[in-house]
Amino acid sequence: MFLDLKTMCTRVRRDIIKMLGYANSGHPGGSLSSVELIVSLYFKHMKFNSRNPQDPKRDYFILSKGHACPALYAVLAHLKCFNIDELYTLRKTGSRLQGHPAKDRGLPGIEVSTGSLGYGLSVGVGIAVGMKQAKKSNKVYVLMGDGEQQEGSIWESVMAAAHFKLDNLCAIIDDNGLQIDGATKDIMNIEPLNSKYRAFGWNIIEINGHNLNEINNAYTKFKKEKNKPTVIIAKTIKGKGIHYMENLTEWHGKVPSKELIIKALKEIEVSSSMK
């Protein structure tokens, strides 16, 4: 099973690089660091029917770090929400795949427009409250970045989620340690994240965000949690999977040259054949 998820992660990484190459713009670093977290969620843990993405029984996924949308678009395409060729319309005239997720374009599987950081968690809190009120068991997942934790609005929603005892809400922090201007700890330190969330009344799970086994255990554990919201703090590597991008902040919003794209695709291919 994990082999399948692993293969899917490789395919999604390849798609991200190709999409960004065709678009000639976008955010490789934070898309690549999120891959395992999103793939595991959609292919193993979330209730999601790609034939009916608006199914009232679905679990909800909010990509608060909207700039990582190439990873989400690729996952949705592999789930057959839309034709995989549409991936290559990313950021182009008339595309449903906007530079940041746009609900109004009608791309199946996009719950809400995101891209301005710090908004997603409160949207998740609202959905989770709605599910509780309707006595429904749907889960709500919100993927955030680590830099995003600097936004004050995040902490309003962190407070509310614990206050309303939203055990149906799972926040995931793709903690790659880098933001546009440099290392998160240098720009505006957010650590210690675990004790901050704990102090607000959350259940904390800390994992390696590229280890599918640990990710699987974390999502499984979340689903059993009662009375508290859960945050999965996932240590990740920005640019994961492309050697020359890894842990370099310059690859936040830069697209590689043609030569470097070919190099990246080769590296992905080699690593997948080794598995």
Add this chain to the structure above:
Amino acid sequence: MVEIFERKATRFGFGKGLVELGKRDPNVFVLGADTISSVAINNFKEIFPDRFLNVGIAETNLLGMAAGLAIAGFIPFVSTYGVFVTGRPWEQIRTTICYSNLNVKIGGSHSGIMVGPDGATHQALEDIAIMRCIPRMKVIVPCDFIETKKAVIASAYVDGPVYIRYGRENTPIFTKNDSYFEIGKANTLRDGKDVAIMASGTMVYESLSAAEILEKKGIKVKVINIHTIKPIDEKAIINAAKECGAIVTAEEHQIYGGFGSAVAEVLCKNFPVPIEMIGINDRFGESDYGANLMKRYGLNDISIAEAVLKVLKRK
């Protein structure tokens, strides 16, 4: 004299409309932010406690949660003071709610300078401007208690985001339960061919009163209540301009970017006529009794009548 049936604050119309909606529709959900009694949404909480949440003093989360509730299939209404509900979470309203076209209804209470003694921090005077510039947002400024109630109920049944501006102070009730109300349609309250006063919110009553003052001078004034500032009733504005040839706008809001600007945009594009604008003239409010401030800032019938005389000279 303009016939007044009673004096009652528009906030109670908002609260009453919500309670009626709550009875009609199990999907109506109300969120407050620590001001629930003063913005008059507390009755809804008492009657429908399981469809009400107080999120505390946290306006960005207030609007974010409303977005989530809309995604979950509810019709969320949020309300707190107009300054706080439109200003602090403006980007949530723009990007999360309007860009996603979510069905969120926003109530901005304590609008205008009439709020008085609390001073400029609490007097919403820019909310119309910053709400009407966002694509998909509808903006409604009802003129009295009854109209506010109607606006709340009607807003639940138009798809997408709506901003309803209302107030704390007691103001005259001069419309009736059976007066016509439709979002986007202006109501002509008084006919005349010399000049048209177009007003929103609290200034509608003042405009009717101004028309009576002017009647005594032999000036026939048309008074139009434009409760929906967006989408604005272009046809009514153009027809009035053609018929009267001069327009005065009146609003309890900054002139820049507000209701008068919206009317001017329509006129400039379609049928330019002289226009005078009554409103706050690019300044902050201050502490005092509301009635004193309305007078000092030129937001009353006498100022409107003076503006009419001025615009008639330009006709």
